[in-house]
Amino acid sequence: MARFNILELDRRFIFLMIFLSVLTPLFLPAPKTVKVSPEVKKVYDRIEALPAGCIVMLACEYDPSMSAEMSPVNMVVLRQCFRKNLRVLTTCLMSNGVSLVESEINLVAAEYDKKNGVDYVYLGYKPYPAAIILAMGEDFRLAFPSDFYNTRLDDIPMMKGVKNYQDVSLVLAITSTSGIDYWITYGQGRYRFPLAAAASAVMAPNYYNYLDSGQLFGLIGGLRGAAEYEQLAKKPAAATKGMLVQSVSHLLIVGLIVLGNVSFFVARRRRRGQE
Amino acid sequence: MDPVEMLLRTLAVFFTMAIFSFLWKDNMIYKFAEHLVVGISMGYWCVILYQTSFLSKMWGPLTRTLAGHPEGMPDRLVFVPIALGLLLFTRFFPKISWLARIPMAFILGVGSGVAIPLGIQASVIQQIHPTMAAFQPATWTGVGSWFNAILVLMGVVCGLAYFFFSAKHTGILGGMSKIGIWVLMIGFGASFGYTVMSRISLLYGRVNYLVFEWAGPLVRGLF
Known part of the structure; x- marks a missing residue:
């Protein structure tokens, strides 16, 4: 009788095992607690400390292929901002994610009865992120003469008196690509505003050195980071449930x-x- | 659930399974789904670019200026980027293709001028500072901080030593480069671990969709 050799195991059995290891925990209860790391807590605490009316800028750069990892961060941060009556300014410098980000903002805004143009503004997409990030440092109107819905920024109530990064309390780059590099180099490097990042887990290890240098004040890494944020916000959702799967x-x-x-x-x- | 919504979700499930079918082996359904993703992404990108850039950054200011209603000086300047952009197309005409060098020179000049100083500042100078700042007495918080500071400095110096090819890697330099390899391997290991986590997250997203956003409502709707 031929002896079974694990090294000759058909790789499709491994795929099947991985699939089952992801599927099975979905039917089990989500973990009650997730240990929170300091770099995630710093982002939460900083937003939590802002008085009502302050502007938080969310630079959402991800498309549907990375939505499973990035959307939970965007949703939980948006919920925190709207719960605290902070105003939210959002961009999406990734063309394939424009509609996805729009739908997420509108979904969360509807939960908190927030109005477009008053409580939040969605600027949408423009190509060449480096040039756009630099232009926004001078004036948001240079990069985005009008918002995603083609309303001129001067006609939007929330944008009255809001010129550039100096008028926002912090920028959180929620990015699934190396787009954070642009925000660090051309945004924070040039205009010195408080910048935090929410990176996909693939990218997260590349940005820990920017925490030590103070170029980032916080870092939310992948679905794990999102789960930690949900823990802090006391709103366990998709990311927390995903921890058992992980x-x-x-x-x-x-x-x-x-x-x-x-x-x-x-x-x-x-x-x-x-x- | 709305039947149209359910149909759209079923379509999404079909394409998810079409992509997953590659795990069994390459096949026509996978290729169809793959080509569709590329085609739709490209089409979507073109429409978004047309709406958000061509219309708002070029056509709008151009027509306003030509109609005699320029809104401030920047609108008049729209002729400069349009002219530079058109010059790029001269590459298709051999006799005047040299004109394309003008906008290329502009793009390279501006790009380098902006990227080099900011890149060096953000990625080199500001990174060197925290490597050494940990040795300042003001930042010491105990034995742990000492250990961390030495570990970071050692990792940086030995990692750089590995990439120093102007001298033979023997003696002290050889030892340092060997430690550098270990530092790099630990870094790659951490990156690999995070990559696995990221890929599992994406699979979790799809499986979650299949089970709770498609199969669940479908079963509830049927029974």
């Missing part, structure tokens, strides 16, 4: 890595023994 699937992946390595070394030892 734990189970990570355990499986670690187990498979260990099993694959052990099998590899055992097979090599056997091969050498036969030689």
